Amino acid sequence: DVKVTQSSRYLVKRTGEKVFLECVQDMDHENMFWYRQDPGLGLRLIYFSYDVKMKEKGDIPEGYSVSREKKERFSLILESASTNQTSMYLCASSLSGGVRHGGYTFGSGTRLTVV
């Protein structure tokens, strides 16, 4: 069964820590995305990548960075975690190009709490 796997379901980190969230997909998808989901705000795009070593800022990139060294892996980095980064983080992947787009495949999410 094809899937997107996020390394942790729950994380608790201290303010100021550097935090790594890992995401791996086994579908050979070109595109990978990091979203955060907060009540009343919905899903907001942090960063996305359309190829290895390529990245683009989404709508809320401040305080985050990403790394994509291999096609199947996309990492989200919180350089110095703050309490306002407490959220559900969702990784997704999709095929690239063309008019017909079959939608994203999401991981199960990482619930991050920064204390």
Place this chain on the structure above:
Amino acid sequence: EDQVTQSPEALRLQEGESSSLNCSYTVSGLRGLFWYRQDPGKGPEFLFTLYSAGEEKEKERLKATLTKKESFLHITAPKPEDSATYLCAVRRGGYQKVTFGIGTKLQVIP
């Protein structure tokens, strides 16, 4: 700026009581409207993609339709296992990213 507005925010139905969820959108050059289902504590699960006005897609008790300004997700004779949050999203031409609505939380009571 692309915008997606879903209504109602929450909907409570009796089992077997059919209804519709609405997704109104504003996007330049629509290249896909997507419906997802999300269960509590999980990532969204892809349901449908619609590309042009007049298109319809069906899956079990769900049917999605599309006009030039909105999409409807019709739920026929729902069951308690249909309880979830349903998300709508749009993709603009030339972009890989999509814009999501906040969702409609559906509760189906036995």
